[in-house]
Amino acid sequence: MNIRNISHKVSAAVAMMLLGTAFTATGAAVNSGDATLSALEIKVDGQNLVNFDRNTTSYSIELDDTSLMTLSAAPTASDATVTITVNGREYDNHSLASLDGGENTIVYNIVSGTASQAYTIKIKTPQVLRGRHFSWKNATIYFVLTDRFYNGDTANDMSYHRQRSQGNMPDYATFHGGDIKGLTEKLDYLNRLGVDAIWISAPYEQMHGWTGGKGDAFPHYAFHGYYALDWTYMDRNMGTVEEFRSFVTEAHKRGIRVVMDIVLNHTGYCTLDDCVDYDFGNFNGTATAGWMPSNGNYTMWSDDNEVSFNADTQGKWGNWWSGWVRAFGDRSWSSSAGFAPGGGDNYTMSLAGLPDVVTEKTSAVNIPPFLKLKWEQENSGDYLDYRLPNLDAWRTDGKGAPADYLIAWLAGWVEEFGIDGFRCDTAKHVELSRWNQLKQACKTALANWRASSRADEYAKSWTEDFWMTGEAFGWDHGDTGYFTSGGFDSMINFAFNSSEGSQGRTPSTSDWEYYANYCNGSNGRQVLNYVSSHDTGLHRPGDQKKVATMFLLCPGGAQIYYGDETSRGYMSGCPDQSMATRSDFNWDAVDNADNKHWQLIGQFRRRNPAVGAGTQSNLGPDTYGRSFTDGAYANAVVIRLNTSAGQTYTVNVNGFFADGTKVMDGYNTATTATVDGGKVTMQASGPVLLVEAYGQITDDEIDTPTPPVPPVPQKPVVTATPGSSTFSESVTVTLSVNPAGTPIRYSVAGAANASSTVYTSPLTFTETTTLSTYVENEAGSNVQSFTYTKSDTPGPGPDPDPDPNKQYVYFNNTQNWTPYVWAWNETENCTAAGAWPGDAMTQKDGKYYWEAPAGKVPTLIIISDKGGTRAGNGNLEYVNGATYNPDGSTGDGPTPPTGDNVVYFDNGATNWSTVKVHYWGGESASSWPGVNMIVHSGNIYKYTVPSGTTGLVFNNGSGNQSENLTFVKGHLYDKNGDKGEYK
Ligand SMILES: [Ca+2]
Ligand SMILES: [Ca+2]
Structure with missing residues (x-):
């Protein structure tokens, strides 16, 4: 509402209202002023804030809270008119949303006859803070191979006899020295990059020795953390327990969550050094830890090298993971040593020849002898610096099956250090029930850490659950069982990569639309997008700025592979492309122009969860709005792509930022604007304009909501009942309009306009007719048309009684x-x-x-x-x-399907990924295996069967089923039978 003819609109009583606010006011006298002009009154909660004096035209006040402030004016002269502007813009209902901690200017301009006078009020209000609001759905996750990032302690580089260089030995897959201490030192860089979480290589103890790299051309150590030896100790190359604890605390201090890469599917390969260290073999009868072949053939199993572990002849293979893994299927002694051969399916196969943990086994086992020996040897002195202190209960025999041990050991890291999430390797090769078991164990473990004295002051009050993302190589949204049965919150999205082979691609705006719908609907399914990875390839298209713009602004989680933001290249000469993606981080590129661009977009993304977690609307060419709510928290952004620095753009923000709202460009927060008419005009500072709510940027996590978007003026919209449709005899159409009260004009002979007939009562048509309507208000005019088609032959469809067995x-x-x-x-x-x-x-x-x-x-x-x-x-x-x-x-529908013959099924024990019910005996029967039941709540499914049904079978659609059961309305069943009435 613009206030012009004040004398007609405002009573003399309340002029300006400020509730519950403290203020100070000072006045500055000037010598202008016209005696014919009337003075004004401004009041706070019924009290005058400033007594206007016609000779004092400048005022200054400070306010703690402007949330309830309204502006109005009460001139005493009846012929005076007043115009109010706020920060240069005509005052309306939204104006005060633009007030910020800078100085704001409100001007009252009084006109009386030919004379005029302006009164200026400077208002200073507290600065709005723009901090972070964490959501895993918006997380930017920095995936780093710790060994290749930064070396914080050179003393640990060559632990367990590990070698880096020897003669002409290639060092593509040796340990390069990076460690947890180095990561801790570089957390400020990652914070600058805007990351929410860091995904680190598994820090637990890896196989000590090496296996043959591709074609046995180089030694391949477990610098990446995928070849575990002992899940209960820190690997010495990574650092000590206390260094790790310090790392987690320092990450949390910066609001950065810690995600550990973990493996449940397999152990590390057997290596010569492990045999020597833990007495299950040696080198031709001689302990030669640290041995390297001199002939460039990096294999330990070749007769050429005259290397064998001799363990078979010594009868010591049973000391290794006997009974725990499938391995050595091609060795004559494998069965007698307690090893089964790898199977032919995803769960039991020996992936890349790795020893496959028998995760399906449910009976209790004993600790492998080599681990028993290890823990006896390594329970004093400096070993205690690496030994997790909380896992002794799970260092004893007979506690559970192999998977139970691995899950308890992994959950122990969460409970000891407050790890926030896992990236689960080879998700497709372990049963979903085991992943779900891991998830539940870690949820409990994280809650226990937060409640313990070990919890750091930064993360102990965080409330989000333990998080899991899974790597199922090639997954591209097809199989949702990982979410529904496996306990995963997120899955790594291989679609960007697989679309164009191993080099990846940059997501497009159509990807944005797709992922906004996929990720941010009600099902809560998250994808973790990436363009480069250690298993596929590096995406280096030559314009890393564009990659940042498209990839970091894509809905869903974003996985930055270390060096995406610095154009880190392949290791030269490496014959294995995957291995070649794991080069040392190029620190010389940090903070260069490209890297700064990644930082700006990363920080914008972190401040605004709507970027990754919001739903999207398209607002015009290259313009996208996203909005996100989380309880009371609300956030909105508008992104304008393909801008040129220095050029000015008018951006449609209608529906995302209300008129009067002050906004800034997240790419250059010195650029601000106030929304007017659903648009903002801003000068771009780079290749993208990032419109977000204005405020002072802080690193703090702030849950204070951005003010909700008030409704913006909308053109009126006519509703026709019924809408466009077919009819057989005649149709009577009723028109209404929103906002109500706007006159509706209509025409049945071409487009309606401002001079068409005014609608007063329902219209009846007996022939095919196109009805056009015209409405207008201050926001503009709107012409709509509705078509009623006469049809003598009823079309197909559910009339009058829909088939109760159809939906x-x-x-x-x-x-x-x-x-x-x-x-x-x-x-x-x-x-x-x-x-x-x-x-x-x-x-x-x-x-x-x-x-x-x-x-x-x-x-x-x-x-x-x-x-x-x-x-x-x-x-x-x-x-x-x-x-x-x-x-x-x-x-109500025309005829809803019959009745309330509901039955319920408890899927808690069976945990089927699909629950079906097959029924018979009533008005109709299903055909085997029946129909999908609907989730009722939690594990309870429901379905309404046709009346008269007598019998039921519940099943999972692939052979697992209950007996034939008797139908009883309203009863709860499980696989074993009728459990009585469902309450
Ligand atoms: Ca080191
Ligand atoms: Ca497996």
Whole structure:
């Protein structure tokens, strides 16, 4: 509301209201002023804030809180008019959102006849702080191979006889010296880069010796942490327990979460050094730790080298992981030493020849003899600096199966150090139930750490659960069992990489739209995107700035592989591409121009969880808005791509920032603007404009919400009931408008305009008619059309009694959309199209309907105008038979499917990834294996069977099933039978 003719709009009583606020005021007298002009009054909570004096035109006040302030003026002369501006912009309901800790200027300009006078009030308010609000869905995760990053302690580089150089020995896969101490020293750099979490190589003890690198051309040590020897000790190359504790604390101090790379699937290879150190073999009868071949053939199993461990003849192989792993399938002695050969499926195969832990085994085992010996030898002196102090209970025999031990050992790291998450290697090679077991153990372990005296002051009050992301090589959103059964929060997304081979690619804006929908819907499924990795290749397209812009602004988690931000290259000469991606970090490129660009975008992303976790709307060419809420917290950004530094752009921010809101460019926070008419005009400082709420930037985690976006003026919208549709005899159409009260003009002969007939009562058509409407208000005019098609032959569809065994929903198309349905449940997409925006709805009798494909039972649905505007908030609960309105509300369908013959199934014990019910005896029977049940809550599934049903079988669709069971309405079943009435 603009305040102009004050005398008509404002009573003399309350002029300006400031509730619960402290202020100071000073006045500055000037000698201008016209006696014909009236003085003003300004009050605070009924009290005058400033008594305006017509000879004093400048005032200065300080306020602690402007949240309830409103501005108005009460001139005493009836012929005076007053115009108020705030920071140079005409005052309206949104103006005060732009006040910030700088000096704000409010001007009252009084006009009376030909005379005028301006009064200026300078208001100083507290600065708004822009800190961080952490969400794993928005996390930028820096994946670093600790050994290749920064060497903080050269004394630990050659632990356990490890060699780096010897003659012409290639050092592609030796330990290079990086360690936990080095990481700790470089945390400030990572903080500058804007990372939320750091994913480090597994820090626990790796196999001491080496195995043959590609073609046996180089020695391959476990510098990457994937070849474990002992999950209960720090690896000496990485550092001590206390150095690790200090690292975690320092990371937490900077708000950076710590993610450990972990392996559950396999142990490390057997190496000569391990045999020598722990007495399960030696070198031709002689202990020669640290041995290296002199002929350049880096194999320990070749007769050419006359190397064998002799363990078979000494009968010592049983000292190794006997009974714990599948290994040595090609050795004559393997069976007698307690090793089974690798299997033929993903779970039991010996991946890359690695010893595969028998994770499916459920009976208790004893500690392998070599580990017993190790722990006896290494329980005093400086060994205690590396030994996890909290795992003695799990260093004894018979505690569980091999996987139970590994899970307890890994959870021990969480409980000892407060590790925030795991990146789980080779997720597809271990049973999902074991991953879920790991997740639950670590959730408990993290809660225990936070409650313990070990918790650091920074992270002990963090509330997010322990987090897990999984690496299933090649995963590209197809298999959702990792989320529903495996306990994973996130999966590494191989789609960017696999699309263009091993070199990766830069995500496009269509990727943005796809991932905003995939990641940030209600199912909570996160992907962790990357462009380079240690197992695929380096993405170095020559424009690393563009990579940062597209990749870091992509919805979902972002995995920066160390050196993406510095254009770190391959190791030259290395015959193995994967190995060649693991070069030493190039510190000379830190803080150069490209790297600064990564920092600016990274920090913007960290300040604004809407970037990775928000839902997206397209706002025009190269312009995207995203918004995110988390409880009371709300955040919004608008991104304008493809800008040129120095040029000025007008950016549509309608719906994301209200008029009057002060915003800044996250790329150059000195650039600010105030939203006016749903737009901001700003000069770009780089290749992208990053519009975010204005405020003083701090590294603190701040949960104070950005002010919610108030409604912006909208053009009126006409609703026709019914909307565009077919009819057989006649159709009567009712029109309404939002906001109500706006006159509706209409025409049935071409487009309506400002002089068309005014609508007063419902219209009846008996022939095919196109109805055009025209409405206007201060935000603009709006012409809409609705078409009513006469049809003598009823179309297909559910009329009058829908098949109760099929799934239908209806849509009341009052806004003349092209309605599409996107529907899904816990396990699958439920549309025939399978790709966004899903299936076009079918039109019949003034309503649109959608029938789910046979056997599909959705739990959630989006109805959209062909991928654009969405009914309600987007994600709606699927209610079979309901009619949805554009606002997301539902009414009754034509005929909802029959009755309340609900049965429930408890999936807690079976943990099936799909739960089906097969039924018979009633109005209809399902065909085996039946239909998918719907998630009711937690592990409880439900389904409404047809009336008259007598029998049921619950099953997982692939052979695991209950007996034939008797149907009892409202009862809860599990695989073993009827558990009685469900309460
Ligand atoms: Ca070192
Ligand atoms: Ca396995």
